[in-house]
Amino acid sequence: MVAGGGERPWAPAGAAGLAVGATLLCNVASLAYLLRGYVVDGRRRRRQGCAARSGADDGALLADEETEAPDHAVALPPDAVLNLELGDPTMYEAFWREVGDRAATVIRGWQAMSYFSDPDALCWFLEPEFEREVRRLHRVVGNAVVDGYHLVVGTGATQLYQAAMYALSSPARGDKPVPVVSPAPYYSSYPPQTDLQLSGFYRWAGDASTFAGGECIELVCSPNNPDGAVRESVMSSAAGAKPIHDLVYYWPQYTPITGRAAHDIMLFTVSKITGHAGTRLGWALVKDREVAKKMVYFVDRSTIGVSKDSQLRATKILSVVSDAYEAPPAGDGGAAVPRLFDFARRRMEERWRTLRATVAASGAFSLPEEIAGYCDFNKQTVAACPAFAWLRCEKEDVEDCAEFLAGHKIVARGGKQFGGDARCVRINMLDRDQVFDMLVQRLSAIN
Template identity: 50%
Template sequence: MAASSAAESKDRVINLDHGDPTAYESFWRESGEGAYLKIEGWENMSYFSDRNNLCWFLLPVFETEIRRIHRIVGNATADESRHIVIGNGSSQLFQAALFALSTQPGLTGTSGPMPVVSAAPYYSGYPAAADFLKSTLYKWGGDANTFTPHPSTPHNEAICSPNNPDGRLNNPVLLNQNSNNIHDLAYYWPQYTPITKAADHDIMLFTISKCTGHAGCRLGWALVKDADLARRMVKFVELGTIGVSKDSQHRAAAILRAVSNGYESGGACKLFHFGRKMMAERWERVREVVKAKGAFGLLEYPPPSYCGFLREEATHLPAFAWLKYEGNQDIEDIASYLKTEHSIEARGGRNFGTTDKYVRISLLERQKTFDVFIERLSSIS
């Protein structure tokens, strides 16, 4: 029986495709008492959270904690000059932003759907989000590096920084008056990258899943400068899901409050320090194996930068390893090879607008899964 179980464990496919942030589970098991939440049966029954707010389904307590966490970390301008729009994850907010930008006054008469572009390797969810609804308002336009904008036709550019999949710190590629930018800052938190400045863009997307690990809450927020854009984003969420769960908002507020209290009140909930230590240890092991075996190449990241939050020099520690196969075998589709030969499920480069010589590996799974990954990666030469 024991030998059979060991064989099953050896052959079990480990899924490193999705970026499911279960690595944070151990932290919250030990430090999550301050995020405990009790909801009575009579609470949160109305559709409405705040009828006077532009985003009428946003709970005031959640709004307070969103602005507070950004003030503490210093990663984005989130004062009262910014409108907060919440959605069921940042994926819904990306769609809401595309809708809002594509329905701005004065766009009537433009020819065809508005192109949506992003610099390759781009997040694999962008093409699907742009084309899934087969909208007449917008469509996927491909790699921003090779896109030729029409002189009179606006376009939307998604800028993910730090980038998913490769961790680069991105800036807009297309800089002209017809370019609308959506800044996806899901990973702009101190556990992944130095916080060098407070981002101050027209539309900025964040999600609690990559901040605290609570992907199951399905909550994201956008910081939006323009009130009319924010209203159209709210309308998109309203028509799609009639708002966002109040129960999830209460839980997310409790989670963010616990994190903020850990830094402002000297509590034990030092989430970002836990995250940095974990990511540093994992990257050290990945680099050791890659260097020793020579089968894969890794992207070179910028040198350490001063992090205003940590108040020290800090390295870049992306949530994903972006590996390029450089071994001696004739392998064109490295993701298929890893799954077939080594029981590692990952996402191939073609999904990100590049070749399948590349593969994205999530470093955010539970420790046991990560350990199995390192063991299997070590067997590839």
């Protein structure tokens, strides 16, 4: 994500007047003309290609569209502010352009109008084809057990994480909310999301390593956001701790797949698998039927289900991903479909190799040590390639790394927001090539 430096300061301004700065609102202020160029360009293309055109000429339309230049042809100005604070996964756009029209979704005016997807299902707003493709993808990748699990769909993993906390803490037991903990550094959005409504059921209680123990909800993010560490639950279930496993990065491009996860509640999101963050679609695999029902109740009450349009689109997207790894159906003489995990792992390995070399050469920074393991999916030993770089500034005169990088027109999220060290920052590794390349140039110039 990129911003010209001239028009607006990099610092969060959008959150003025709010009790807590917004996750993304902050970043709105950090963008300017070049990104606006991207967005306007993309919007124009979308306006031509989708919403304002009749479906009747889609064939011709699709053919026209392919001649347009891809986004990465736009040059970055040398003084652009690089906003790498968020995990916007725009790196994946290049892959989906390569896939082309076979990943397009068509939704007719009269389709998917009802509140219901399957009135008889426990999760009645879950589109059955989407469920089928989710289960198929987990089987293809081998990263989670799906048999015997209930599937609950949500507006991103974000909504499901709240649904899971609700399910584990309601009805209220006594007059104290259940404490919610996670070992630092933890995902910076956990505290404000947990306390958004000052719920009487649950309340953020901070770093798990300083928590006194007893009944609590533990958020286990693995690979961990921000530092990519492989984690297991640290709290005692015997003492009443209930884990929620946030596995949104447990995919082969980011980490070795060392086995099928089989925890009580496991959260996933389309955003971090295929890059479709704007689709706002996540799912939970839930072992216990009553917990799943409470999660469904939460999603019902908070948004009366989940966008059918997003589910239809994700069904198509996930089917394209799985198709590429399964044998083509008999009689299909078409060209091979590009393979998502191969694309993304190649890209991530290149980026991490480049970043590690840059950091090693500069001496001003350090990164967590590289870890590797045998990946059941890739059938070889691979290095972990986290979606974020947890960069530490080693310069003696720098106490706040985010502030320091801002001076070099690099916007990153400071370590304190993760309950950690202000000398660390989290940097998005999933932005477009041009942005990543300029990041590396800037870091290599710091010494």
